[in-house]
Amino acid sequence: MSTVGYAAVAGQIVVVGAGAPLLTGWMRQVRSRLEGRAGAGVLQPWRDIRKLLGKEAITPAGTGPAFRIAPALLVATTVVATALVPLLSTDTPVSGHADLIVVVALIALGTLALALAGLDTGTAFGGMSASREMTVAALVEPTILLAVFALSIPAGTTNLPAIVTGAVEEPARLASPAGLLATAALAVAVLAETGRIPVDNPSTHLELTMIHEAMVLEYAGGDLALVELGAQLRLTLLLGLLSSLFAPWGIATSASWTTLALALVLFAAKVALLGAVLAAAEVFWAKVRLFRVPELLAGSFLLALLAVTSSYFLSGGS
Amino acid sequence: MVPAALATASGVGGAGALAGLLLPCRLRVPVVGVLTAGVGAGGGTAGVAALEGSRWAAALPGLVPLAGAHVAVDALAGVFMAVAGAVVVAVAVYGIGYAAGDGPHGLGSRTAQAVLPLFALTLVLVPVAASVSTFLVLWELMALGSLLLVLAEHRERASVWQAGVWYAVMTHLGLMLLLAGFALFAAQAGGETFAALRAGAQGVSPALRGLVFVLVAAAFASKAGTVPLHAWLPRAHPEAPSPVSALMSAAMVNLGVYGLVRTGLDLLGGGPAWWWLGVMAVGGVSAVYGILQAAMAADLKRLLAYSTSENMGLVIVGVGASGLFAAYGDRPLAALALAAALLHVVNHAAFKALLFCAAGSVLRATGLRDLDRLGGLRSRMPATAGLFALAALGAVALPPGNGFISEWLLLQSLIHGFQVPGVAVAVVLPLSVALIALSAGIAAAVFVKALGVGFFSRPRSEQAATAGEAPAPMLAGMGLLAVLCAALALVPGLLGDGLDRAVGAAGLPGSGALTGGGLRVRLADVSASLSPLWVVAALTVALALAAGLPRLCARRRRRAGARLWDCGGGAPTPRMAYTATSFAEPLQRVFDDVLAPEQDVNVTPVRESAYLVERVRFQRRVPDRIEHRLYEPVLRALAGTGQAVRRLAGGSVHLYLGYGFAGLVVLLLALTVGW
Numbered sequence: 001m002s003t004v005g006y007a008a009v010a011g012q013i014v015v016v017g018a019g020a021p022l023l024t025g026w027m028r029q030v031r032s033r034l035e036g037r038a039g040a041g042v043l044q045p046w047r048d049i050r051k052l053l054g055k056e057a058i059t060p061a062g063t064g065p066a067f068r069i070a071p072a073l074l075v076a077t078t079v080v081a082t083a084l085v086p087l088l089s090t091d092t093p094v095s096g097h098a099d100l101i102v103v104v105a106l107i108a109l110g111t112l113a114l115a116l117a118g119l120d121t122g123t124a125f126g127g128m129s130a131s132r133e134m135t136v137a138a139l140v141e142p143t144i145l146l147a148v149f150a151l152s153i154p155a156g157t158t159n160l161p162a163i164v165t166g167a168v169e170e171p172a173r174l175a176s177p178a179g180l181l182a183t184a185a186l187a188v189a190v191l192a193e194t195g196r197i198p199v200d201n202p203s204t205h206l207e208l209t210m211i212h213e214a215m216v217l218e219y220a221g222g223d224l225a226l227v228e229l230g231a232q233l234r235l236t237l238l239l240g241l242l243s244s245l246f247a248p249w250g251i252a253t254s255a256s257w258t259t260l261a262l263a264l265v266l267f268a269a270k271v272a273l274l275g276a277v278l279a280a281a282e283v284f285w286a287k288v289r290l291f292r293v294p295e296l297l298a299g300s301f302l303l304a305l306l307a308v309t310s311s312y313f314l315s316g317g318s
Numbered sequence: 319m320v321p322a323a324l325a326t327a328s329g330v331g332g333a334g335a336l337a338g339l340l341l342p343c344r345l346r347v348p349v350v351g352v353l354t355a356g357v358g359a360g361g362g363t364a365g366v367a368a369l370e371g372s373r374w375a376a377a378l379p380g381l382v383p384l385a386g387a388h389v390a391v392d393a394l395a396g397v398f399m400a401v402a403g404a405v406v407v408a409v410a411v412y413g414i415g416y417a418a419g420d421g422p423h424g425l426g427s428r429t430a431q432a433v434l435p436l437f438a439l440t441l442v443l444v445p446v447a448a449s450v451s452t453f454l455v456l457w458e459l460m461a462l463g464s465l466l467l468v469l470a471e472h473r474e475r476a477s478v479w480q481a482g483v484w485y486a487v488m489t490h491l492g493l494m495l496l497l498a499g500f501a502l503f504a505a506q507a508g509g510e511t512f513a514a515l516r517a518g519a520q521g522v523s524p525a526l527r528g529l530v531f532v533l534v535a536a537a538f539a540s541k542a543g544t545v546p547l548h549a550w551l552p553r554a555h556p557e558a559p560s561p562v563s564a565l566m567s568a569a570m571v572n573l574g575v576y577g578l579v580r581t582g583l584d585l586l587g588g589g590p591a592w593w594w595l596g597v598m599a600v601g602g603v604s605a606v607y608g609i610l611q612a613a614m615a616a617d618l619k620r621l622l623a624y625s626t627s628e629n630m631g632l633v634i635v636g637v638g639a640s641g642l643f644a645a646y647g648d649r650p651l652a653a654l655a656l657a658a659a660l661l662h663v664v665n666h667a668a669f670k671a672l673l674f675c676a677a678g679s680v681l682r683a684t685g686l687r688d689l690d691r692l693g694g695l696r697s698r699m700p701a702t703a704g705l706f707a708l709a710a711l712g713a714v715a716l717p718p719g720n721g722f723i724s725e726w727l728l729l730q731s732l733i734h735g736f737q738v739p740g741v742a743v744a745v746v747l748p749l750s751v752a753l754i755a756l757s758a759g760i761a762a763a764v765f766v767k768a769l770g771v772g773f774f775s776r777p778r779s780e781q782a783a784t785a786g787e788a789p790a791p792m793l794a795g796m797g798l799l800a801v802l803c804a805a806l807a808l809v810p811g812l813l814g815d816g817l818d819r820a821v822g823a824a825g826l827p828g829s830g831a832l833t834g835g836g837l838r839v840r841l842a843d844v845s846a847s848l849s850p851l852w853v854v855a856a857l858t859v860a861l862a863l864a865a866g867l868p869r870l871c872a873r874r875r876r877r878a879g880a881r882l883w884d885c886g887g888g889a890p891t892p893r894m895a896y897t898a899t900s901f902a903e904p905l906q907r908v909f910d911d912v913l914a915p916e917q918d919v920n921v922t923p924v925r926e927s928a929y930l931v932e933r934v935r936f937q938r939r940v941p942d943r944i945e946h947r948l949y950e951p952v953l954r955a956l957a958g959t960g961q962a963v964r965r966l967a968g969g970s971v972h973l974y975l976g977y978g979f980a981g982l983v984v985l986l987l988a989l990t991v992g993w
Contacts, residue, residue, distance in 0.1 A: 127896020
């Protein structure tokens with residue numbers, strides 16, 4: 001495998017790693033401007049993480065190894081998933097292993113680690129939010145798997161680069177009913193998985209309405225930096241995955257430096273656009289009540305199931 | 319190799335039974351434990367030899383009266399023998415430590431120790447049977463052995479009796495179905511050896527074949543603990559001593575799957591699509607219903623029992639998909655689905671045996687099965703907690719656990735089923751993928767609950783706060799199972815050839831899905847691959863880097879022992895922590911319509927005032943709804959009939975003489991009129 005392939009993998013990790021705080025900053029900035037505020041600037045999340053990394057981490061009394069290892073595991077699973085997902089190039093040394101089910105499962109593993117850490121603290125807030133997070137995750141995971149399934153039927157594989165390459169070569173797949181339904185289902189699942197409005201409010205400080213934030217209440221310093229970075233990485237990765245799956249144009253399908261550079265620029269543009277749309281939408285949406293969330297997720301589950309069924313009837317069954 | 323290993327296992331099993339009967343209390347447990355492990359080792363060796371390609375068949379005319387015993391070992395039997403053997407070895411070692419704590423009662427009693435090696439022997443030998451009579455004799459011996467072991471602790475708890483009655487009745491109803499189905503099959507096929515059945519199966523009319531399949535499949539599905547014939551499982555597994563639960567859940571229920579594959583795919587030679595659609599429906603419903611009940615369970619062993627129901631459901635979906643694909647003529651895909659199902663049997667056996675053993679250690683150390691009262695065990699029992707965590711990782715079907723690999727393979731076989739034509743396939747496959755995905759999602763919540771509430775957090779009772787680590791033999795047995803789990807997670811490819819031979823023995827071409835380093839699915843137009851070792855390596859490197867980042871940047875060292883955040887309201891007490899019940903509450907609300915929880919609020923006001931409340935009593939239970947709706951009416955009807963019939967027996971001798979006279983007259987009349 002060529003150096004370009006390795007460069008693409010490294011590039012994905014570096015771009016997502018460095019870009020994730022920027023994306024969050026960008027989304028916050030878009031949001032504050034729409035709300036008529038000046039905003040803290042695009043670089044603020046970077047400054048926050050740098051500040052937190054310099055501070056001391058705290059291990060509260062009565063917590064165990066699960067609490068200490070969870071932030072690192074959250075970041076690690078996301079980084080491995082980032083290396084696998086074709087964000088910049090479909091022709092990388094790891095593209096043979098880039099299975100969609102593995103990527104989904106890795107992301108779920110990060111969620112699970114954090115939920116265990118929440119329970120490990122033994123506080124009411126930790127348990128409450130672990131319970132809520134796992135309930136949401138239990139409904140999101142099947143939706144993502146089904147949407148994946150719908151996408152993999154026309155491609156005949158669950159290998160992500162193959163799915164993306166197929167979509168580049170045959171754009172009609174994306175406009176098919178299965179493709180559109182799967183997009184809708186996956187978009188809702190991504191909102192839930194990354195804890196955005198309407199499922200969860202990432203900037204809330206009211207414990208009773210929190211899902212994700214109450215789990216990480218006990219973290220401080222470097223640990224908190226990892227948790228924040230992990231959440232930002234996941235958002236970037238999942239938005240990148242959405243753009244690769246449903247707007248794959250510009251992604252490098254061969255190993256050359258120019259296409260890779262072009263793919264980098266386009267990837268940044270696509271994710272920034274998606275982020276801006278999401279931030280703008282969040283201004284107009286309200287957070288849904290916790291026990292209405294399952295209805296939303298059940299709806300997206302149904303969409304995914306419809307996507308699979310239509311995909312069967314349109315491409316396989318006939 | 320195979321006959322020698324099996325003869326050794328049988329001899330050692332007999333010796334174990336004698337030792338259990340004759341030896342004094344102190345010697346009994348270790349000797350029986352070692353001999354039982356010998357049974358497992360012999361059976362496992364025979365199974366592995368069969369997986370490596372050796373075959374053996376023999377007729378032993380003197381062993382069973384009238385028909386004689388017929389035995390045969392092929393690779394399909396080998397899978398189940400190897401699994402049962404490995405589980406028996408580990409659990410026998412574990413059992414030495416477990417039963418030693420019982421003294422002369424419970425699992426340490428004379429009866430239990432005499433039956434244990436025999437039960438282990440039947441677990442290994444059931445797949446060896448090659449005629450209907452041999453199979454049924456061994457099957458019944460296995461059921462009786464497990465029944466006696468389930469009842470081992472009947473002196474301690476009244477609920478053991480109830481569980482035993484349920485188990486005895488259901489397993490014997492299963493035997494009746496099996497007997498009826500096989501008798502019909504043997505009569506039609508003109509012979510009772512499996513070879514004769516195989517040869518005669520094509521000559522049987524389709525309707526009768528269908529009837530045979532339905533009868534036999536119902537019996538085997540009940541043994542596998544699938545809905546709706548699962549009612550015995552969540553009762554018997556929690557009430558049995560933990561090593562017995564491990565044996566039943568990791569080795570005995572598998573034999574239901576073995577029976578289904580052997581009869582459906584091998585002896586009957588496959589069948590029309592409707593058989594397999596039914597099988598898949600049963601499997602899919604079991605998977606989701608089982609894991610939902612597990613999510614609601616606060617009893618650790620009941621949770622694990624329902625999770626067995628779920629995993630067997632997944633396996634049966636695989637078997638059903640295999641039969642369905644074969645019915646539509648896509649044999650390579652059918653082979654892949656069957657290989658996935660068999661691999662899941664192996665994986666489930668490894669992690670579930672470990673989970674039950676770890677739950678047994680907790681039970682031994684605290685006397686508690688109730689998750690709501692456990693907690694904080696990771697500091698008191700670190701080894702047990704670590705082993706439970708490892709097994710739970712396998713059970714949640716996420717990488718790098720071993721359960722992920724077989725579920726991945728199962729999903730691959732279903733996803734690639736779109737090549738198979740037919741409307742039924744196009745409707746059923748997406749639904750089964752949805753059910754598998756949903757059960758996997760809920761399984762994650764279930765095991766986060768079991769691990770996080772039971773082992774993490776802080777102790778919620780005195781017993782949990784003073785628990786001690788399990789003794790060495792128990793840890794050694796669990797260690798063996800942990801090594802198995804890790805090996806299955808990292809190098810599943812080692813099983814590749816054996817699984818291909820097993821699938822071949824069921825009459826399908828080998829799938830070649832598992833090779834040296836990992837998994838690779840290659841069918842026409844289809845490919846996918848998974849390398850567990852690479853995933854683990856990448857995760858380890860990323861984890862080291864992510865953990866190192868804050869260390870590099872931090873200017874001050876980590877501060878330990880800080881106070882938990884308490885909203886300024888004083889230190890949080892263990893009573894404030896989330897329990898298993900509260901953890902599962904949101905899921906229960908989501909699936910309210912399926913689970914139909916029963917809730918009871920009793921408010922007692924202070925006397926002379928309607929507004930001051932003296933006491934509020936809140937009770938909520940989530941009954942097994944299928945059991946509630948399906949079994950209770952039947953049981954009530956039976957009891958009602960019994961009561962009604964009692965009126966016939968009034969106690970008057972004249973009445974009984976009258977019955978005799980009337981009976982004689984009716985008989986004579988019938989004879990005169992009939993002839």
